Structure formats: structure tokens, C-alpha cells
Amino acid sequence: MGELKTFPVSYKVEGKRIVIVGGGDEALNKARLAIKTTASVVIIAAHMEIDFSELPVTVLERPFEPDDLIGAALVFVADEGPDGEAAKLAARSRGIPLNVVDVPHECDFYTPSIIDRAPISIAIASEGDAPVLARLIRARIEAVLSPHVGALAALAGAMRDKVAAVLEGAAARRYYEELVTSPEVEAALIRGQGAEKAEAVLAQHASLGKAPGVVWLIGAGPGSEDLLTLRAQRLLQEADVIVHDQLVPTAVVDMGRRDAERILVGKQKGHHSFTQAEINALLVRLGGEGKRVARLKSGDPMIFGRAGEELEALRGAGIAYQIVPGITAAxxxxxxxxxxxxxxxxxxxxxxxxxxxxxxxxxxxxxxxxxxxxxxxxxxxxxxxxxxxxxxxxxxxxxxxxxxxxxxxxxxxxxxxxxxxxxxxxxxxxxxxxxxxxxxxxxxxxxxxxxxxxxxxxxxxxx
CATH class of the missing domain: 3.30.950.10 (Tetrapyrrole methylase, C-terminal domain)
Known part of the structure; x- marks a missing residue:
């Protein structure tokens, strides 16, 4: 897996300006993207080739001036003439992120292909190498996303203070997972009863008290992340803790939640950082604390993985478990x-x-x-x-x-x-x-x- 040359972020532009220098088709394309934000969009060109009157933008038909960048969050340059050169120089001297259209090596940032379900946004970027591929990937994701994803996200945000008052940690995460994945909540949202349903689900979770823990013994396969099962991928995203062996590749571990605790119990021939008894005790302790634990084992957990000893310890402690098969090395x-x-x-x-x-x-x-x-x-x-x-x-x-x-x-x-x-x-x-x-x-x-x-x-x- 290669390394990214850019760091993907969501950049705040509210209350600031996005300045686009140029008056042609490329400026129009960037303007259509920029107006999806709450920033003020300003288009500057000595000669406007395109009619921007249907867009909520400010059009300045005159040469670019350096002071045009006062209060600017981002600058797009879609002009190959002297105005474009002046805008590039002014942006760089002020440290304002700059995008020079169709000139990747001059760009501080790239414009991704965006899926807009405000407040949810999904950006697919190729670092300027393959914008057509990014667009096709976007179309595939659009096809599987519910049109109500943004409304569900807004509902979750509206519930944040109420949830924090009665739930914390793993219990709060489980509430949010049900909130945003439940067909009943989405149906209530469509009927205009989303808030009532969200509060009813919260009351149900609050009444449960501390949720019991569970340990998932997951087969990580022989080492290639694309051989992981769909069930394994889903449970990795739900896990609070990932306990993994030495042979499990980083790419598989990284499929878990970014905030999940990760514990390497790295047993290798001739060197055991954890004994099997210590691993058993660790799984029992984590499950007893109400954690959802992904126990990642190379290959299949039931084939030469000493799963029997771990299962015996879990059964003895009354900890729930589930086995997820994997592709064994043979x-x-x-x-x-x-x-x-x-x-x-x-x-x-x-x-x-x-x-x-x-x-x-x-x-x-x-x-x-x-x-x-x-x-x-x-x-x-x-x-x-x-x-x-x-x-x-x-x-x-x-x-x-x-x-x-x-x-x-x-x-x-x-x-x-x-x-x-x-x-x-x-x-x-x-x-x-x-x-x-x-x-x-x-x-x-x-x-x-x-x-x-x-x-x-x-x-x-x-x-």
C-alpha cells in the first residue's frame, strides 16, 4: 500500500472568502463547487467569458489586485495570464492555500470529487493523478448511500448533549450506531418524527445500564487485507479494543475504528511478549469491563490458533463470544x-x-x-x-x-x-x-x- 502525499482534511471556510481568479469554464466549475459551502465566493477576471449571474457569487470584472485576498481562506487560479501569475504570487506570500487549475505541481491542495449530504461530506481525491477515476468512485458510493444520511447526521448532532448526560464511552457509541443504522429511526425521520424516535431509543439504552462485553475471535486471513470477510470488516468497525497477533498485517488492524485501543500480543517462534495464559486473562478482563473485543488471529482462528484455550477461559468467566472464520494459510x-x-x-x-x-x-x-x-x-x-x-x-x-x-x-x-x-x-x-x-x-x-x-x-x- 502506497503512502499519501496529501493529508485529507475538512477545511473551515465559514465567514471567509473563496477567491477564484479567471472568467472561463474552469472558473465556473470551481465556483459550482465553492458555492456548496457557507463561504463568500468571489470571481475576479479582467474579461468574463461566462455568465455567472445564476450563481450566488460576487463578480468583479477587473484586473486582480493583491488586496482581493484579504479574508480569503482558499484561492483558485484559472487564468494563465498576468492576473493568474499575480494571484499565485499574492497567495503564496500570504500563506493562503492555492489551487492552480490543471497544474498539479503548483497546487497546495486538490479539489476532490465530493458527495454532499450536509453535514456529511465524502471526498474522493487522487492527488491530481486520476480525477476521472475519483468521479467514478463517487458515483458508486452515491448509488449505495441513503438520501437521508445528512438528516441522520444532523439528528445525531442534535442529540449530543442529551446522550452525554446519560451515556458515556462504549455505551454512547452503541447508541449512536443504532441511531444511524436503524431503519425504524430513518422511517421516523421521513415522517417528521425523528427527534421523538431518537429520544425513545436513548431512553431504552439508558435503561440497560452497563452493556455486557463480547469477544469476537476473528480470522484475519493469510496476510492480504482483501481476503478478510465482510463480517470481519463490520465487527472491526464496532470493536472498542483490537487484540492482534504478530502476523496480522497493519492494513487489517487499520480497518478498525481509529479510536479503538490496539494491543499487540505478538507471539513469535522463540519470543512470546504475552504468554497464552496472559492473553486469556486479558480477553476475560476486557470482556468483563463491557468492552467489545476483536481478537484478530492470522488465518482461521480455529486452525492452529490456540482458540480452544481462549474459548475455555471465556466460557469459564461467562463472557460472550463469537467466532468469525478466516482463510487459513493452506x-x-x-x-x-x-x-x-x-x-x-x-x-x-x-x-x-x-x-x-x-x-x-x-x-x-x-x-x-x-x-x-x-x-x-x-x-x-x-x-x-x-x-x-x-x-x-x-x-x-x-x-x-x-x-x-x-x-x-x-x-x-x-x-x-x-x-x-x-x-x-x-x-x-x-x-x-x-x-x-x-x-x-x-x-x-x-x-x-x-x-x-x-x-x-x-x-x-x-x-
Missing amino acids: LAAASDTATPVTLRKVSTGFVLATAHGANSEELKHWAALASAGLTLALYMGKSVAAPTAARLIGEGASPLIPVGVVIRAGRKTRKLYRGTLGSLASGQVELDDGPAIIFVGNSIAHGDWEAAVNLAVQEFRVA
Whole structure:
């Protein structure tokens, strides 16, 4: 994800002037945008090519003068002649934000494509690079927004003092969330009874007292934010606290509310900033305080995420919980390589297992499964990949069984390796940094591993 070169803000212009220098079509376009605000709009040009009489603006048909910028909040220059140059110089000398139409490198700010539902405004900006794209995005958002969004926002603002007198913190947020999302409130607003309905909802929330907490165990997927489920996105926006693992990318955490508390419980191999017992106690404490907690886990929370221990602690403390599934790394790795982990006449099943700490009985069982045609997906086995492969061979698995390794599955930075169980056991290739999925089975030969690094000189055929 790239970094913004501009900082998006809403800029106060009430009681000030917006000065537009120019008398042509571009000046008219900026004037139509500026009159949506409460600022006084002034248009200055020695010669007016356009009739501005239908707009609530002041027209000065004369050359620009530096004193025209007294009390100005913003300046638009849509004149390529001497008046435009004088206006640019005057604006810069006074420190007034300047927009030079169609000259991005001279602009202090850009005019976004705006959705106006006063007091709600949504601005889509492209830093001057793609205004047509910004306009198309605006049209898509307009299509899904209720025409009553602005009225709902005004109703919420009118209730602010009354809400503050009876609710605080999370309880107040929950009231506002219901107020602005409830179809009943919107229907009452349309009938002219919005204020009465808003007060009735407030009385209901005030009578509930302290709301009970809840912990959502959310699968954050393998690392790409666009693989998050819609439910996960919604709950992240509702969470008061986000408790997340080390492998959960910042882009996913940032989908939460900006004012939500964020707690990194970063467990990594060989370094645990929080023990599992401490994480359990943290979730119980936060839920007991009435917080809505998003417990973000990499992949799927129920697959090698120690969710069972956290659920047991929550149940024991009587804390409500909900599980939101996510895409586990093995499924992302299969998609990355177009590998059909179950395939007619090749693989009748798919087994997920962790190679870290596997004992002899487990290895013997895996070897039998791989030999029988099932596909193995081994998690947490990169550091013991070669000895694990050797032990599988020792338990009877063929050294010629195809193997594929995906590092950082589901991410743009993924790295692929291919070979056989024997070539993996040889340890000739050092695997890249990052979480790994090791596939073992005949179905691997039917995936797309053309971009993969060979684990050894010996290769298996890609069908």
C-alpha cells in the first residue's frame, strides 16, 4: 500500500472568502463547487467569458489586485495570464492555500470529487493523478448511500448533549450506531418524527445500564487485507479494543475504528511478549469491563490458533463470544499455486497438521496418508522441514512424492519452492523467511509451480 502525499482534511471556510481568479469554464466549475459551502465566493477576471449571474457569487470584472485576498481562506487560479501569475504570487506570500487549475505541481491542495449530504461530506481525491477515476468512485458510493444520511447526521448532532448526560464511552457509541443504522429511526425521520424516535431509543439504552462485553475471535486471513470477510470488516468497525497477533498485517488492524485501543500480543517462534495464559486473562478482563473485543488471529482462528484455550477461559468467566472464520494459510497457498489439494483419482482427502514437535506415531500416520494418496499441508515446519521429510521417508513414504512449499501464502511477496520429498530431505535449498506451508502429495504435480525455485536438481513434472 502506497503512502499519501496529501493529508485529507475538512477545511473551515465559514465567514471567509473563496477567491477564484479567471472568467472561463474552469472558473465556473470551481465556483459550482465553492458555492456548496457557507463561504463568500468571489470571481475576479479582467474579461468574463461566462455568465455567472445564476450563481450566488460576487463578480468583479477587473484586473486582480493583491488586496482581493484579504479574508480569503482558499484561492483558485484559472487564468494563465498576468492576473493568474499575480494571484499565485499574492497567495503564496500570504500563506493562503492555492489551487492552480490543471497544474498539479503548483497546487497546495486538490479539489476532490465530493458527495454532499450536509453535514456529511465524502471526498474522493487522487492527488491530481486520476480525477476521472475519483468521479467514478463517487458515483458508486452515491448509488449505495441513503438520501437521508445528512438528516441522520444532523439528528445525531442534535442529540449530543442529551446522550452525554446519560451515556458515556462504549455505551454512547452503541447508541449512536443504532441511531444511524436503524431503519425504524430513518422511517421516523421521513415522517417528521425523528427527534421523538431518537429520544425513545436513548431512553431504552439508558435503561440497560452497563452493556455486557463480547469477544469476537476473528480470522484475519493469510496476510492480504482483501481476503478478510465482510463480517470481519463490520465487527472491526464496532470493536472498542483490537487484540492482534504478530502476523496480522497493519492494513487489517487499520480497518478498525481509529479510536479503538490496539494491543499487540505478538507471539513469535522463540519470543512470546504475552504468554497464552496472559492473553486469556486479558480477553476475560476486557470482556468483563463491557468492552467489545476483536481478537484478530492470522488465518482461521480455529486452525492452529490456540482458540480452544481462549474459548475455555471465556466460557469459564461467562463472557460472550463469537467466532468469525478466516482463510487459513493452506487454502491461500493452494490458491496461490492453483493446486487442487483434492483431485479425482489422485487425492481423496486433505490433511492439515503441524510439523513442529511431531512425534514418531504422527509421522508414521502422515507417511501412510501421503502414500495412500492424500495431500498433507504441514504448518510451522520450515525450521524442521528437512529432518521431517527424512523421517517421513524413514516411515515408508516414497522419496519421489511431490512436494511444494509456499512462504508467505496469500501475499504479494510469496515465495514458492518445488521438488520431491527426497529433495526436501536433502536440505540443499535454504527457505526464505516467513510463515510456510509445506504440501506433500501427488496432487502437487497438478498445480502451477512454474515460478517455483527447485528444492534440488531433481524435479517433478508439472502437469
